[in-house]
Amino acid sequence: MQLKDLLLNLKMVMFGGKGGVGKTSCATSSAIWAAEHGRNTLIISTDPAHSLGDSLGVELLPGEPTPIEGIDNLTALEINPKVNMAEFKGITNINPMEEMGMSGLMENMPLFGDMEELTSMTPPGIDEALAFGKILEFVETNHDYDLIIFDTAPTGHTLRFLSLPETLSGWIGKLIKMRVKIGNMFGAVKRLFTREEKEKDNSLDVLERLNESILNAREDLTNPIKNSFIIVMIPEEMAITETGRLLNELIKNNISVSNIVVNQLYQDTTELCEFCKARREMQEKNLIKIKKIFRENLHKNLIEVPLFKEEIREYDKLKEMGEYLIEKSY
Template sequence: MELRDLLLNLKIIMFGGKGGVGKTSCAASSAIWAAEHGRNTLIISTDPAHSLGDSLGVELPPGIPTPIEDIDNLTALEINPKANMEDFKSLTEINPLEDMGMGDMMGGMPLLGDLEDLTSMNPPGIDEALAFGKILEFIETEHDYDLVIFDTAPTGHTLRFLGLPETLSGWIGKLIKMRMRLGKMFGALKRMFTREEKKTDNSLEVLERLNQSIINAREDMTNPIKNSFVVVMIPEEMAILETGRLLNELIKYDIPVSNIIVNQLYQDTTELCDFCKSRREMQQKNLTKIQEIFREKLHKILIEVPLFKEEIREYEKLKEIGEYLIE
């Protein structure tokens, strides 16, 4: 499917590739196009070094979906890993003494054993992982957006995320089991001491819901009529190698890819300086390779985008790059 059809029909589109190749510019430009073609669009940046707001030329408060003024149907969001971690902590902390009104006595000491196990299970970057989990949960619950576009972080980082639904749901699954075990045990103890009826603790439910959304999101992400990953690259040898690896990983995770954007191409004009001429030659050699490998062998649709004289920023420029991407 051409990018245009993806933008008109899918539920999720993810833009990814090496740092600095033009992911944010292409994602933002595509989001504007989709919004202007009547799709209520949310664009989400998952790159911890956010630049979506800068690209759109607007202030985006962290973690808050912000409607873009002057563009109907477009909302942008830069995720805020820190805030999500705080939310999640309250769900994972199991503090039965506190529940029994004895928290002060033990200084709110957490449970040993299982709980220590759980902390040691926290992989590095769990805060970002959870932020992503929350996003997945969000896109799986009732909302008004027709299309969610992801402006992702540079390759390695994003790949970690794509494998995350499994990791996260395994992790949350363990948490759920643990909570159920401990919950029963301490519920009984507590009733013995306090003769109180079962207190409603909905954190288990919240975890279960989160887990189910992540599983659903995983299904959507692998379904070519719902999601497509658009690879952005530049015509350089290193980018070819990296794109090859990225495609392999996407296959491994079952993520559909149909379009590859080859960005920042020097145009053939007679007024090119010597420096630009040799860069153009280098690029053309690589472009031929890209066409052989990615178009002929792997049957991807290539979208060629020229290098602009100016920086690609804000509405007018994003619209201009959109003409090459889509029209």
């Protein structure tokens, strides 16, 4: 499918690639185009070094979806990479003393002290994982958006995000089992001491709901009629190698890729200086390779976007880029 059809029909479109190649510019231009073609669009930046607000020329508060003034149907969101861990209390920490209602009573007893330390440990990187998890949960809950566009971080970070559903789900699955076991074990002890009835453990429900939406997100991410990943690249040797690697990883993760944007192409004008002519020649050689590998061999649509004289920022420039990305590539 061409980018135009993806933007008109899919639930999610993701833009990714090497640092600085034009991911944010392409994602934002596409989001404006989709919004102006009647789709209620949310653009989400998952890059902790956000530049979505700068690209649109608006201030975005972390974690707050902001309707973009002057563009109907467009909302932008920069995720807050630091989740409030207190929200996840009971999910990230299992404290057996608390389970028994005896917090602080038995720290001095070697066995219980060790157990407390062991079970209240937080896995490394969990705050970032939960920030991503929250996004996936949001995508899976009821909302009014027809299309969600992801402006992703440079490659490595994005691959972690895409493999997150498996990682988080496996981890949450283990946690659920552990909670049930610990809950049963200490619940019995607690009842022995306090004769209290077993209380309902809400954090288990929270875990189960989070797990369910993450598994649904996995299903959506890997469904080619719901999600497609657009790789953005520049016509340079190193970018070809990196694009090949990214494509492999996406295939391994069952994520559909049908379009590749080749951005920042020098145009053929007689005005080019010696330096620009040399760069254009270098780009032309690489473009031939790109066409052979990605179009002929791997059957991807290539979208060629020229190098603009000015920075691509704010509405007019983003609209102009959108024309090349979506309208002129046919």
